[in-house]
Structure formats: C-alpha cells, structure tokens
Amino acid sequence: MKFRYAYQKVVDLKSNEKTQAEWMLSAAVGELQAQQRSLEQLFLDRSNAMAEIQSEMANTASVVKLQELQYYMDYLEVCILRKTGDVKRAEVNVDKKKSHLTGKMLDEKVWLKAKEKAKQKFQHEMLLREQNELDEMATVRFAMKAR
Template sequence: MKFRYVYQKVVDLKTNEKTQAEWMLSAAVGELQMEQYSLEQLNEERKRIYFTLQDEMENSASMIKLQELQRYLEHLNDCILRKAGDVQRAEQKVEQKKTVLTGKMLDEKVWLKAKEKAKDKFQHESLLREQNELDEMATVRFAMRGR
C-alpha cells in the first residue's frame, strides 16, 4: 500500500505560494537595483556638471553659460532627492516582500512537517500490520504442526 497524504493539495498550494513570494521578492530586488543604479548615474552626472561649472568659471565663461550650468546642477540635485526617495521606497518594498516570503516559508514548513508526521505514522502502522500478519502466520503454522 502506498502513502497518499490527504492534504497534498494544501502542501502544493503552500509551496506555490512560497515560490510566488520568492518571485515577488526577486522582482522587488531588481527594482531596487535599478533605482540604485539610476541614483548612481545622477550622482555621476552631478559630479561631472560640477567640475564643468568650475572649469567654466576658471576660463571666464559667459554669465549665461554659468547660470545655465547652475540651474542644471540644481535640477540634478532635485532629481537626486526624488530618486533617493524612490530608492528608500524600493528598500521598504524589498523588506515587505522578505517578510511575506518568511511567512510563506513558515507555512510551507508547517505543512511539510505535518505531511512527514503523517507518513511516519503510516509507515509505523504498515509495519505493525505486517508484523501482525507474520505473527498470525507463525501461529497458524505452529497450530498445524501441533495436530
């Protein structure tokens, strides 16, 4: 007789939920990495513009050119602030997905443990039945020899 767990569909569901939570965490981590990369790019651009502005000031560039560079630098600073907020939100999202995944992993573990206990019980009962059958056969043989 083969072991069949009554709640196997629940175990499968919990495993699928955990897998989906892993995918969602992976997507959130990907978004976070994209936001961080974008922030790095903005910081590099700001650094480049800052040095360009300094070079222009040393080369006595026109006031209009300097004002234009200064406005662009201020715009980059604003973009960096917004992007830092985006990074922070992405980090929070990753933490939320980690929490969800932890819960799903715990659910799956509980159901797998219940399945394992049910299987152990089934195997123990099978061994008892087999032992009882062997005992009965031995008793019958003993009784047949006694006649």
C-alpha cells in the first residue's frame, strides 16, 4: 500500500505560494537595484556638472553659461532627492517582500512537517499490520504442528 497524504493539494498550494513570494522578492530586489543605479547615475551627472562649472569658472565663462549650469545643478539636486525617496520606497518594498516570503516559507514548512508526521504514522501502522500478519502466520503454523 502506498502512502497518500490527504492534504497534498494544500502542501502543493503552499509550495506554489512560496515560489510566487520568491519571484515577487526577486522582482522587488531588481527594482531596488535599478533605482540605486539610477541614483548613482544622478550623482555622477552632478559630479560632472560640478567639474564643468569649475572648468568654466577657471576659463572666465559667461554669466549665462554659469547660470545654465547652476539651473542644471539645481535640477539634478531635485532629481537626487526624488530618486533617494524612490530608493527608500524600494527598500521598504524589499523588506515587505522578505517578510512575506518568510511567512510563506514558515507556512510551507508547517504543512511539510504535518505531511512527514502523517507519513511516519502510516509507516508505523504498516509495520504493525505486517507484524500482526506475521504473528498470525506463526500462530497458525504452531497450531498446525501441535496437532
């Protein structure tokens, strides 16, 4: 007789939920990395703009050119502030997805443990059944020899 777990579909469902939670976490981490790369690019752009301002000041640049660069620097600062907020939101999202995954993993583990206990109980019952059959066969043989 083969072991069949009555709640196997629930175990499968919990496993699928865990897999989906892993995918969601992976997507959130990918989004966080994209936001961080974008922020790094903004910092690089700001650094380049600052270098260009210093270069223009050394070459006695026009006031208009310096104003344009200053406006661009101000724009970059605003972008950096926004992107920093985006990165923080992405980090919070990653933390939520990690927490969600942890819950799904725990849920799956509980169901797998219940399945394992049911399997052990089934195996124990099968061993007892086999032992009873062997005992009965031995009793019948003993009774046959005793006649």
